[in-house]
Amino acid sequence: MSQESIARRESASPQALDAMIGYQLKHLQSALRSHMDEALRPIGLSTPQYACLELLRREPGASNSELARGAFVTRQTMSTLLRGLQDRGFVTRPAKASTGRALPTTLTPDGEDALDQAMLRVEPISALMVSSLDETQKNNLGESLDLCIQALDAPAP
Numbered sequence: 001m002s003q004e005s006i007a008r009r010e011s012a013s014p015q016a017l018d019a020m021i022g023y024q025l026k027h028l029q030s031a032l033r034s035h036m037d038e039a040l041r042p043i044g045l046s047t048p049q050y051a052c053l054e055l056l057r058r059e060p061g062a063s064n065s066e067l068a069r070g071a072f073v074t075r076q077t078m079s080t081l082l083r084g085l086q087d088r089g090f091v092t093r094p095a096k097a098s099t100g101r102a103l104p105t106t107l108t109p110d111g112e113d114a115l116d117q118a119m120l121r122v123e124p125i126s127a128l129m130v131s132s133l134d135e136t137q138k139n140n141l142g143e144s145l146d147l148c149i150q151a152l153d154a155p156a157p
Contacts, residue, residue: 032125033047035125036122039122040118040122043114043117043118045114048072048081050118051070052070052078052081052091053115054115055071056091057115060106061105061106062105063103064105090107091107092108
């Protein structure tokens with residue numbers, strides 16, 4: 001190693017890991033997921049299953065690909081997840097696509113009930129997560145996260 005690289009290495013003071021925003025976001029995501037999984041376990045749902053049901057309430061007829069993107073899982077994982085939800089009577093999917101290859105999925109009344117139960121368990125966790133923030137801080141956090149998402153979703157220059 002050259003003297004120059006040694007000097008650069010010694011003069012660089014790395015940022016503390018817990019001060020790096022990406023690390024903080026991942027830590028938050030992990031803690032949130034852990035709390036949600038724990039809260040949903042008694043009603044037999046996982047966080048991705050809950051996310052899928054929530055997405056279907058907002059977008060009835062969504063395809064497997066749309067649901068996978070919205071729940072941050074692969075299409076293969078979503079297919080497995082949907083089969084499980086269908087076996088439990090929470091969603092319906094046609095055996096064959098009416099057009100194209102997409103099988104539109106919809107919530108059943110039992111799925112609506114399961115989602116309502118899940119929301120009662122998840123909403124307090126979301127509230128706890130931001131409980132030390134005032135309304136301005138909550139708004140700023142949401143806006144800041146949106147800007148970060150937009151920056152990373154933007155086409156590369």
